Amino acid sequence: MSDDRGIAEAVERLRAGGLVAFPTETVYGLGADARNVEAIGRIYALKGRPPGHPLIVHLASADELGDWAAEVPAAARRLAERFWPGPLTLILPCSPSVAAALRGGQPSIGLRVPSHPVAQRLLRAFGGGIAAPSANRYGRVSPTTAQHVRDEFGADAPLVLDGGDCSVGLESTIVSCLDELLLLRPGGVPATELEAVVGPLRRASQGEGPRAPGTTLAHYAPSTPLRLVAPAAVDAGVDAMSAVLARGPRPLAYAGPLWIDAGSDPVRYGHDLYANLRRLDRAGARSIIVESVPGEPAWEAVRDRLARSAAACPAEEMA
Ligand code: TXA
Ligand code: MG
Numbered sequence: 001m002s003d004d005r006g007i008a009e010a011v012e013r014l015r016a017g018g019l020v021a022f023p024t025e026t027v028y029g030l031g032a033d034a035r036n037v038e039a040i041g042r043i044y045a046l047k048g049r050p051p052g053h054p055l056i057v058h059l060a061s062a063d064e065l066g067d068w069a070a071e072v073p074a075a076a077r078r079l080a081e082r083f084w085p086g087p088l089t090l091i092l093p094c095s096p097s098v099a100a101a102l103r104g105g106q107p108s109i110g111l112r113v114p115s116h117p118v119a120q121r122l123l124r125a126f127g128g129g130i131a132a133p134s135a136n137r138y139g140r141v142s143p144t145t146a147q148h149v150r151d152e153f154g155a156d157a158p159l160v161l162d163g164g165d166c167s168v169g170l171e172s173t174i175v176s177c178l179d180e181l182l183l184l185r186p187g188g189v190p191a192t193e194l195e196a197v198v199g200p201l202r203r204a205s206q207g208e209g210p211r212a213p214g215t216t217l218a219h220y221a222p223s224t225p226l227r228l229v230a231p232a233a234v235d236a237g238v239d240a241m242s243a244v245l246a247r248g249p250r251p252l253a254y255a256g257p258l259w260i261d262a263g264s265d266p267v268r269y270g271h272d273l274y275a276n277l278r279r280l281d282r283a284g285a286r287s288i289i290v291e292s293v294p295g296e297p298a299w300e301a302v303r304d305r306l307a308r309s310a311a312a313c314p315a316e317e318m319a
Pocket of ligand 1: 026053056135170172
């Protein structure tokens, strides 16, 4: 339901202060009119997200930056020119007209121009900014299909525009462009591509920068305890009660409920990651074992999400 009628109904709901889930190239977003404080409150309520965690505002094009940002530093402009529309979020000094609820009390605002055609059509038809976090309950795995959103919220699910499977499958890369350029979250645009445009980017250390859900250590968690294991230790760590996310074929001796070979291509692996975590979570296993991934730059966003998923399940719970 993302034809003209679907878009028209979504716009009507947004104008009335309601919520609409919509596809982006990264993950599905849970959207509201970014100028409507009550509508923004509904996002926090449905997600169960603590107040004080800022939302990203989605725009149809960089031409609308001036409505939201007080200032656009030259480096931010270069990144926007090169990577928008696309999976990049820029944190910029905030225009005073922006509601505090939206920016979690920060003096800054997160802005992104998504490339997904349904997101683009929705934004253009709506004619304003749409605030949207990932359309999952707080701390859980992000949705990459319309069905994931429906599964996530059940009877409470808002209208969902179905744009198919998200092509990137991991959230946007977030770069803070305030006093210095800072990589807050690795994501859909590899940091090496950003660095080719603006030079070396410092990585935010844990706890640095504003409080932000995707940057808290424990996040993106399935309900089944998940453990990250070095490749050489996978076979020894697996038993008949564990479901496995590996990067190689299922060994003959494996007798557990689900073995996924996610392959060795980081883009493909990232695209499939959240759907795979949902499948593993439903496998009826006592634990999920994930084979750790290479240390190369191309795996940075995947490594980040796996580390956070694992951190949400302290090892003691694994017994
Ligand atoms: O790919 C994405 O970015 C998806 C799609 C829907 O656009 N959205 C997404 O939103 O991942 P969310 O809310 O799940 O994660 C957004 C991250 C959070 O860590 C949030 O705190 C951070 O962006 N953020 C937003 N505004 C910020 C600000 N002013 N300063 C620092 N971080 C900010
Ligand atoms: Mg999220």
